[in-house]
Amino acid sequence: MDGRIDAVAPAPLQNDETVLLPERIGELTGLDGFGVGGELLAAFLAAFLVGNLMLAMTGVAGPWAKRKITAAFTDRIAVNRLGPAGLFIIVADAVRLLSKELVIPENADRPAYDLAPIVVASSALLGFAVIPMGSGIHLADPEVGLAFVFAVAGIASIGLVMAGYASSNKYSLLGGLRAVAQNVAYEIPLVITGLSVVIFAGSLQMSTIVEAQAETLVDLGVVTIPAWYALVNPFAFVLFLLANFAEVGRNPFDTPEAPTEIVAGYQTEYSSVYFVLIYLGEFLHIFLGGAIIATIFLGGPAGPGPAELGIVWFLIKIWAVFLLTQWLRSAVPRVRIDQLIEIGWKGLLVLSFANLILTAVIVGLIA
Amino acid sequence: MSTGLERERPPVEVTEADLEAVIGDRALSRDDHLNAPGFVIRPDDVQDVLSDLKERAGFDHLSCLTAQQYEDRYESIYHMKKYADPTQEVSIVVPTPTDEPVSESAEPVFRTADWHEREAFDLVGIDYEGHPDPRRILLPETWQGHPLSHDYDQEKPQLVTLTEHANPVQPDHHEAESDTMFLNVGPHHPATHGVLHIKAVLDGESVVDVDPDIGYLHRCEEQMCQQGTYRHQIMPYPDRWDYVSAGLLNEWAYARAAEDLADIEVPEYAQIIRTMGAEFCRIASHMLALATFALDVYGDFTAIFQYGMRDREVVQDILEDLTGQRLMFNYFRLGGVAWDLPEPREEFFAKCRNFLDELPAKVDEYHDLLTGNEIFQVRTIDTGILEPDVAKDYGCTGPVARGSGIDYDLRRDDPYGYYPELDWNVVTMDGCDNYARVLTRMQEVEESAKIIEQCLDLLEDWPEDERDIQSNVPRTLKPDADSEIYRAVEGAKGELGIYIRSDGTDKPARFKIRSPCFHNLSALGEMVEDEYIPDLIASLGSLDIVLGEVDR
Numbered sequence: 001m002d003g004r005i006d007a008v009a010p011a012p013l014q015n016d017e018t019v020l021l022p023e024r025i026g027e028l029t030g031l032d033g034f035g036v037g038g039e040l041l042a043a044f045l046a047a048f049l050v051g052n053l054m055l056a057m058t059g060v061a062g063p064w065a066k067r068k069i070t071a072a073f074t075d076r077i078a079v080n081r082l083g084p085a086g087l088f089i090i091v092a093d094a095v096r097l098l099s100k101e102l103v104i105p106e107n108a109d110r111p112a113y114d115l116a117p118i119v120v121a122s123s124a125l126l127g128f129a130v131i132p133m134g135s136g137i138h139l140a141d142p143e144v145g146l147a148f149v150f151a152v153a154g155i156a157s158i159g160l161v162m163a164g165y166a167s168s169n170k171y172s173l174l175g176g177l178r179a180v181a182q183n184v185a186y187e188i189p190l191v192i193t194g195l196s197v198v199i200f201a202g203s204l205q206m207s208t209i210v211e212a213q214a215e216t217l218v219d220l221g222v223v224t225i226p227a228w229y230a231l232v233n234p235f236a237f238v239l240f241l242l243a244n245f246a247e248v249g250r251n252p253f254d255t256p257e258a259p260t261e262i263v264a265g266y267q268t269e270y271s272s273v274y275f276v277l278i279y280l281g282e283f284l285h286i287f288l289g290g291a292i293i294a295t296i297f298l299g300g301p302a303g304p305g306p307a308e309l310g311i312v313w314f315l316i317k318i319w320a321v322f323l324l325t326q327w328l329r330s331a332v333p334r335v336r337i338d339q340l341i342e343i344g345w346k347g348l349l350v351l352s353f354a355n356l357i358l359t360a361v362i363v364g365l366i367a
Numbered sequence: 368m369s370t371g372l373e374r375e376r377p378p379v380e381v382t383e384a385d386l387e388a389v390i391g392d393r394a395l396s397r398d399d400h401l402n403a404p405g406f407v408i409r410p411d412d413v414q415d416v417l418s419d420l421k422e423r424a425g426f427d428h429l430s431c432l433t434a435q436q437y438e439d440r441y442e443s444i445y446h447m448k449k450y451a452d453p454t455q456e457v458s459i460v461v462p463t464p465t466d467e468p469v470s471e472s473a474e475p476v477f478r479t480a481d482w483h484e485r486e487a488f489d490l491v492g493i494d495y496e497g498h499p500d501p502r503r504i505l506l507p508e509t510w511q512g513h514p515l516s517h518d519y520d521q522e523k524p525q526l527v528t529l530t531e532h533a534n535p536v537q538p539d540h541h542e543a544e545s546d547t548m549f550l551n552v553g554p555h556h557p558a559t560h561g562v563l564h565i566k567a568v569l570d571g572e573s574v575v576d577v578d579p580d581i582g583y584l585h586r587c588e589e590q591m592c593q594q595g596t597y598r599h600q601i602m603p604y605p606d607r608w609d610y611v612s613a614g615l616l617n618e619w620a621y622a623r624a625a626e627d628l629a630d631i632e633v634p635e636y637a638q639i640i641r642t643m644g645a646e647f648c649r650i651a652s653h654m655l656a657l658a659t660f661a662l663d664v665y666g667d668f669t670a671i672f673q674y675g676m677r678d679r680e681v682v683q684d685i686l687e688d689l690t691g692q693r694l695m696f697n698y699f700r701l702g703g704v705a706w707d708l709p710e711p712r713e714e715f716f717a718k719c720r721n722f723l724d725e726l727p728a729k730v731d732e733y734h735d736l737l738t739g740n741e742i743f744q745v746r747t748i749d750t751g752i753l754e755p756d757v758a759k760d761y762g763c764t765g766p767v768a769r770g771s772g773i774d775y776d777l778r779r780d781d782p783y784g785y786y787p788e789l790d791w792n793v794v795t796m797d798g799c800d801n802y803a804r805v806l807t808r809m810q811e812v813e814e815s816a817k818i819i820e821q822c823l824d825l826l827e828d829w830p831e832d833e834r835d836i837q838s839n840v841p842r843t844l845k846p847d848a849d850s851e852i853y854r855a856v857e858g859a860k861g862e863l864g865i866y867i868r869s870d871g872t873d874k875p876a877r878f879k880i881r882s883p884c885f886h887n888l889s890a891l892g893e894m895v896e897d898e899y900i901p902d903l904i905a906s907l908g909s910l911d912i913v914l915g916e917v918d919r
Binding site: 331332 | 669
C-alpha cells in the first residue's frame with residue numbers, strides 16, 4: 001500500500017507530527033518545566049482524564065443506555081421516571097449499588113477474591129492508554145501498540161479465573177473455566193486477524209495504523225472513500241468482530257455468565273462495590289473492543305469535518321459497536337459451550353489463518 | 368406431521384370378557400368404577416397382572432395411581448389406559464391390610480410407577496415392595512407420619528431438619544476415570560420455572576445424573592379439595608394447580624369428573640363457551656411456554672420473550688372480559704359456566720376476531736425470529752431426546768408426548784366438550800427433541816385458533832332464547848356412596864386427570880389429581896443424560912412444567 005512495507009529499519013519511536021496528551025498537558029500547565037517529576041504528573045493527569053472519560057461512558061452505558069436500547073428492541077419503555085428520559089437513574093443506581101452490603105462468602109480465597117474485580121476492571125482501562133482517540137487524546141504511542149492492547153486485554157482472563165476459583169462456588173467455578181476456555185479459543189483468531197491489519201499497515205504502532213487508513217481507497221469525485229481496513233478487507237473485519245464478541249463474552253457467546261444456566265458464572269458471589277467493579281470491567285472491555293475495532297478497521301478518529309471532531313467520531317464508532325452487542329443480545333440465542341469452542345478452534349482459527357496468508361500474498365504481490 | 372380428527376382405532380376392542388381372560392383367577396373380585404371395569408387383585412400379583420395387561424391386552428399407559436385408606440384397609444388403584452385409545456380403561460385395585468400395608472411395586476413394568484408409588488407412600492403410607500427408591504417425594508425426608516392416612520395427627524408440630532446433600536452417584540462412580548461434581552440447580556435458580564431443585568451430577572460440563580427434588584410448592588391441594596363441597600367449593604382450586612393462565616383447562620378436569628360422577632348434563636351453548644375459553648387458555652399457556660423456553664435458550668429477557676408476553680396479554684384481556692378474572696378464573700360451574708358472554712357481545716366478538724386475525728402474522732414473526740434462527744436450531748435439534756417408548760413408559764402426555772410422535776390427544780381420543788363437532792387437527796412431530804416440542808406448541812396455538820374461530824361463529828349465530836349457560840343442578844350434590852370415577856381432560860401440559868370417590872356425603876372421600884407435569888418432569892433424567900448443562904436447562908424448559916401442578 002505504501003512504503004512502510006519495507007520498513008526493515010526500526011520505525012521512529014514516535015511519529016514526529018503526533019503530540020501526545022501528556023506532552024500537551026505538560027505544555028499547557030507548564031509542568032514540563034519541572035523535569036521528570038513534572039512529566040510524571042502531566043502523564044498522570046492525562047491518564048486521569050482518559051480514564052474518567054471511559055468510566056463516564058460506562059456509567060451512561062450500564063444503568064441507562066443498555067436499558068433503553070434493550071427496551072427499544074423489545075417494545076418497552078424502560079427507565080423514564082428520574083430526570084429527562086430517565087437519565088438521573090444513573091445517579092440513583094450509583095448510590096444504590098454502592099450502598100449495598102458487601103457479602104463475602106465464608107470460604108472465599110481472600111486476596112484472590114478481592115483482587116479479581118480490580119484486575120478485570122483495570123486490564124480494560126490499561127488498554128485505552130495506546131488508543132488514539134482523535135482531537136489529540138492519545139496517551140502513549142509505543143511501537144508495539146497493538147500487541148500491547150491485546151496483551152493487557154488478555155489479563156482480564158486471569159481476573160475471571162481468580163473470580164471463578166476464589167468465590168468457592170460451583171457456578172462461579174464453571175463460569176471461570178468457561179471464561180478461560182473461551183478466551184483461549186478466541187484470543188488466537190483475534191490476534192491473528194489483527195496481524196493481517198499489521199501486514200497492511202506495516203507497523204504495530206497505533207498512530208501508523210490509523211494514518212495508513214487515511215489514504216484514499218476509491219475516489220468517487222463527490223465523496224472520497226478512505227482505505228479503512230474494514231473496506232479493504234471486510235472478511236478480516238467480520239472475523240475480528242466475531243472473535244471480539246466472544247472475547248468480551250457477549251451474545252451469542254456469553255457462556256461464561258449464561259444467566260439461565262450457571263446463574264451468573266464467575267460473578268455469582270460478587271456484591272456491592274465488587275459487583276460494580278466487575279460490571280464496569282465488562283463494559284470497559286466492550287468499549288475497549290469497540291476502540292480496537294474502530295482503530296484498526298474503521299480509521300480511528302477519522303471522519304468528515306475538521307480534525308478537532310476526531311473524538312466525536314471515535315466515540316460514535318465505539319458506541320456503534322456497543323449497539324451491535326446489545327442488538328445481538330436481544331435477538332440471538334446463546335451457543336452451547338462445546339459449540340462455542342468448536343466454532344473457535346475449528347472455524348475462526350482456520351479462517352483467520354487463511355485470511356492472514358491471503359493478506360500476506362496479496363500485499364506481497366502488490367508491494 | 369399432523370393427522371385428521373379421525374384416527375385409526377385399534378382393530379380389536381378389548382371386552383370385559385377378554386380382560387377377565389387375561390387376568391384370570393388372579394382377580395379376587397370386581398370393583399367397577401364409573402369409567403372402567405375394576406379388578407381386585409392380591410398385593411403380590413401386581414407386576415404379573417400389570418405386565419400381562421400391558422403385553423397381552425395393550426394397556427400401555429399407566430395413567431394414574433391412586434392410594435387411599437379405608438376403615439379396614441389401604442387401597443392402591445392403578446388406572447390403566449391405552450395410548451392408542453384412551454377410552455379403553457381398566458382399574459386394578461390392590462387392597463392391603465391396615466396393619467401391614469405392603470404391596471408389590473409396579474415400577475419394573477411402568478417407570479412412571481416410581482414417582483407415583485413414592486407419592487402414595489409419602490402421603491398415604493403404603494409400602495411398595497421392590498421399589499428401587501422408596502423415599503418421600505413431596506414432603507421433606509424427615510417428615511413424620513403420612514398426611515392422608517387416618518391416624519395422622521395434624522396438630523403435631525414437625526421439625527424439618529436440613530440434611531446436607533450427598534452426591535447420589537458417588538458410590539458407583541468413585542473409581543471412574545474422571546471426577547464428578549455435584550451441583551444443586553435450584554431451588555433458587557433462574558431457570559427452574561418455579562421452586563424446583565435438581566440434584567445434578569456433572570462430569571465437567573456434561574450431565575451424568577439428575578434427580579429432580581420436588582415438593583417445595585406442595586399445598587395439600589388434594590386434601591383441600593376433600594374438604595370442600597362438590598357444588599361450589601372445589602372449583603376455585605384447579606385454577607391454582609397450573610396457575611400460569613391454564614385455569615379454565617384445569618377447571619374442566621374437575622367439572623368433567625364431577626359431572627360424570629353426579630350425572631349432570633351440560634347445555635350445548637355452555638359447552639361451546641367452555642371449549643372456546645379453554646382454547647384461549649391453551650394459547651396463553653403455550654405462549655408463555657414459548658417465551659420462557661426462549662428465555663432459557665437465549666439466556667436473557669430478550670425480544671422473543673417480550674413478544675410472547677405481549678401476545679399472551681391480549682389473550683389474558685379476552686379471558687378477563689369473559690370471566691372477570693385474569694388468572695384465577697373460577698368460571699366453570701358444575702353443569703355449565705358462571706355467566707354468559709360479556710355485553711355488548713359484538714364488542715367481545717370483535718376483540719376475539721381481531722386477535723385471531725393478527726395471530727398468523729405473529730406466528731410468522733416467531734418463526735422468523737426463533738425457529739428459523741440457525742443458532743436456535745443448533746441448540747435445540749437433537750438435544751433432549753425423548754424416545755416414544757420412553758415417553759410412554761413415563762406416562763408423558765400433551766405436547767411433550769406429541770413432540771415425540773405419540774398421537775395422543777384426549778380432546779379427540781376421549782371426546783368431551785364441543786371438540787368432536789369442530790374441525791381441527793392433532794399436531795404431532797417426529798423429532799423427539801427440544802425443537803419438536805417447541806414446534807408442536809406453536810402449531811397447537813394455530814389449531815386452537817381454528818377451534819376458537821368456529822366457536823365464535825357458533826356463538827354469534829346462537830338463537831337468543833336458547834342461551835342456556837347452566838343446567839339445573841341441585842344446590843347440594845351427594846353422589847351415590849362408593850361410586851368412584853377417574854376422568855381426564857387435555858390440559859395445557861397434557862392429560863389432567865381427576866379421581867373422585869364419593870362416600871355419599873357432599874364432599875369427596877378421596878380426591879386425587881393426576882398432574883401431567885408430574886409425569887413429564889419424571890422423564891427429565893432420561894432426556895438429559897450425557898447432555899451438556901445448557902441442554903439440561905433447555906430440556907427442562909421444553910417440558911414446560913409448572914411447579915404448582917407438579918407439587919399440587
